[in-house]
Amino acid sequence: MTWRVHADPVMLVAGIRALLFQALHPLAMAGVAQFSDYRTAPWSRLHRTAEFVAKTTFGPADEAVALGARVRQLHGGMSGTDRETGRAYRVSDPELLRWVHVCEAESFLSTYRRAGGYLEPGEADRYYDEMQIAADLVGCPEVPRSEAAVEAYLRSMRPQLRATKDARAAARFIVNPPMPRWVALGTPAKPAWWAVGALAVSLLPRWARRMYALPGLPTTDLGATVSLRLLRRALYVVPPDVREGPALREARIRLSSIGPSGMTGPLLGV
Numbered sequence: 618m619t620w621r622v623h624a625d626p627v628m629l630v631a632g633i634r635a636l637l638f639q640a641l642h643p644l645a646m647a648g649v650a651q652f653s654d655y656r657t658a659p660w661s662r663l664h665r666t667a668e669f670v671a672k673t674t675f676g677p678a679d680e681a682v683a684l685g686a687r688v689r690q691l692h693g694g695m696s697g698t699d700r701e702t703g704r705a706y707r708v709s710d711p712e713l714l715r716w717v718h719v720c721e722a723e724s725f726l727s728t729y730r731r732a733g734g735y736l737e738p739g740e741a742d743r744y745y746d747e748m749q750i751a752a753d754l755v756g757c758p759e760v761p762r763s764e765a766a767v768e769a770y771l772r773s774m775r776p777q778l779r780a781t782k783d784a785r786a787a788a789r790f791i792v793n794p795p796m797p798r799w800v801a802l803g804t805p806a807k808p809a810w811w812a813v814g815a816l817a818v819s820l821l822p823r824w825a826r827r828m829y830a831l832p833g834l835p836t837t838d839l840g841a842t843v844s845l846r847l848l849r850r851a852l853y854v855v856p857p858d859v860r861e862g863p864a865l866r867e868a869r870i871r872l873s874s875i876g877p878s879g880m881t882g883p884l885l886g887v
Contacts, residue, residue: 618744619751620868622729623674626852626860627845631728632667633817636791638720640784641828642777644706645713647699650783652708659794670721671864673751677871685754692756701781714757716774722748722760723767728820731842732849771822780828788829792818816844 622628640646649655655662669688673681695708706713726744730736741764752760761767780788792814801807818826819841823833852860 618740619674619747622725622734622744623670624861624865625729625732625734625849626855627728627732627849628670628725629667630813630817630820630845630848631725632663632670632721633791633814634728634820635721635724637788637818637821637829638724638825639717640787641780641825642713642716642774643699643702643779643781643784644704644710645716646781646784646787647697647701647706648695648708648713649787651697652695655787656790659790667862668864671862673754675864675868681754685756688754689756701783709756711757711759714752714755715760715770718748718752718755718757718760719767719770722751723771724820728845731820732845775824778825778828780830785829788818816841816848820845 640649653662669684672684676684689709692709692714696706698705722745726741730741742762745760745764745767746762749760749762752758761770793811796807796810818829818831819837821829823835823838826837827833858866
């Protein structure tokens with residue numbers, strides 16, 4: 618299930634949605650504001666995040682385990698204080714890791730589903746169950762492993778969430794990141810990114826959009842779903858060797874040597 622969902626071309630939109638969702642936890646956002654280089658090197662930061670997801674999904678087990686160990690080591694030395702609330706935090710806190718993980722997994726699955734990705738009964742639960750492996754890699758001991766458990770967890774977290782000053786600044790940066798002048802003026806990259814960013818925002822739950830002081834209306838949900846499905850159709854016109862990332866292409870090559878049964882194995886069983 619993880620392979621099917623993460624191979625979908627709308628995962629770029631899902632990833633941006635996940636970042637916006639994660640930013641609503643004040644302590645998770647405080648860690649990003651204090652330790653991330655997203656302001657000075659936004660594109661390299663985005664590339665590293667996408668590469669981590671791709672390699673821990675499609676890569677060989679030893680490579681995924683090594684990446685997880687590197688993240689745990691990095692997080693282990695990070696701690697600080699939220700400047701708005703004065704609360705101390707550790708980036709390696711299992712509660713913060715759980716929030717980041719659930720936002721990511723829920724964003725990937727909900728975006729896939731709203732884009733028109735088909736799910737049989739029980740397959741959403743299978744996806745969340747498989748994603749426990751990704752949580753283990755970064756040191757998060759236990760995460761919700763079913764659709765009902767994820768929904769209950771998000772309901773329980775809502776009283777703790779708000780769009781802090783740092784969260785709103787990060788959201789503006791994500792939707793409108795800096796680009797070299799020749800790219801912004803000489804290519805369609807800037808308006809294309811604006812469109813993708815706006816779509817990611819509109820895919821957030823209504824209550825999350827309201828925290829960002831944005832419309833939380835059913836019409837927004839409908840428009841987002843229609844736009845996402847049109848985008849997915851357009852992306853599938855792009856040839857696979859352009860549309861798919863290197864980790865997925867390399868995984869297909871490995872699978873070709875062990876037969877189609879490999880696609881039904883564990884997340885890291887390639």
